Amino acid sequence: MRRAVIRGVGHYLPERVVENAEFETALDTTDEWIRSRSGIERRHFAAETETTSQLATKAARAALASAGMTAQDLDAIVLATSTADLTFPSAATMVQDALGMTGGFAFDVQAVCAGFVYALANANGMILSGQADRVMVIGAETFSRILDWSDRSTCVLFGDGAGAVILEAATGDGTPADRGILATDLNSDGRYRDLLYVDGGVSTGTSGVLRMQGKEVFRHAVDKLAATAEAALEKAGLTHADVDWIVPHQANIRIIQATAKKLGMPMEKVVVTVQDHGNTSAASIPLALSVGVERGQIRSGDVVVVEAIGGGLAWGSVALRW
Structure with a gap:
């Protein structure tokens, strides 16, 4: 059976680090308030001059180095973002050009935090169908460009950065013991679009x-993240006991903790980076996958479940063996 296996991973974070205390001069907030709630x-x-595609390109180069590949080895780039440089063309084609990749194809995906x-x-589907053998998948954002700096409930929560993985086609036995993506689960419900937009x-x-609407997003997030993770595990033929790492969307530590509790997973098995990245x-x-590998947490053969929810509402998960 054809599988999509992760061969490389990398990330990039802008040089400017903004501590919570920096918001105290302009907003009615404190470091303690931000930490305790998020x-x-x-x-x-x-x-000011850095764009989303530039962040993505740096993460892409790190992933290529990790995989021991060049851009010419890629068949496609799929870039998830809600903050592309321009309305069009896609940020993915800008990364394609910056990497010197003259063949294949590139496009953006927009599903906000679930992107x-x-x-x-999508990349997994292209590999399983034979459309591509090697696909770079990137998530990149400059959310600092779309924040209301007078709204203390939102502007302190977000940050900029980029992460990338490279998927490559490989042959497996069609069992949960295979390396690569084992199952995916995607969902959306446009009735809730006004909760986050x-x-x-x-x-x-x-x-x-x-x-x-933070409270409403929180309420939906915990139930939907737990449900999609359960669905992916069931599709993959795995149980909670098989999972080495949960890598959730890093939105809020309370959402991460509540979802882990609902799944019956200890926080020791959850990769957490929200404290440093927002x-x-x-x-x-x-970003969390790349940092998890860098820390020595995620290793070859580990079962990893990633899960995310964002505006739309859109949510989903992927179960894979590293």
């Missing part, structure tokens, strides 16, 4: 800023 201690913000999971599922776009003629939307999971 678990976030700091985040990275892109420089990387959606992109990973940006109030701008082509219909308004403005770029807009992020708006969120919520980097589609970049969140690939």
Whole structure:
């Protein structure tokens, strides 16, 4: 059976680190308030001249180095983002050009914080169908460009960054013991689109800023993240006992903890980076995967479940063996 196996992983974070204390001069907030409600201690913000595609390109180069590949080895790039440089062309084609990749194809996926999971599922489908043999999957965001700096409930939560993985076709036995992506689960429900959105776009003629009903998003997040993780495990023929690592979307430590509890998974099996990165939307999971490998947490043969929820609402998960 054809499988999509992760061969390389990498990430990039902008140089500017913004500690919680930096918000205290302009907002009615404190470091303690932010930490207690989100678990976030700091985040990275892109420089004024840095674009999403530039962050993505640096993460892509790190993933290529990790895999021992060049851009010419790739058949495709799938880039998950809600903050592309321009309305079009896609940020993925900009990365393709920056890497010097002259063949294959590249496109963006937009599912907000669930974007990387959606992109990973799409890349997996292309490999299983034979459309491609090697696919770079990137999550990259510059959410600092779409924040309302007067809204203390949202602007302190988000950060910028990029992460990337490279998938390559391999042959497995068709059992849960195979390396690679074992199952995917994608969901959305547009009835909840007003819970998390940006109030701008082509219909308004403005770029807009992020708006969120935090309590409602929290309520949906825990139930939906747990349910999608369970669904992916069931499809993969795995149980909780088989899981080495949960790598959740890094939005809020309380959501991460509540979801782990609902799944019956100890926090010792959860990769957590939210304290250092904040919520980097589609970049969140690939950043956490790359850091997890860098820390020596995620190793070859480990069963990893990634899960995310974002505006739409859109949510999903992927179960894989590293």
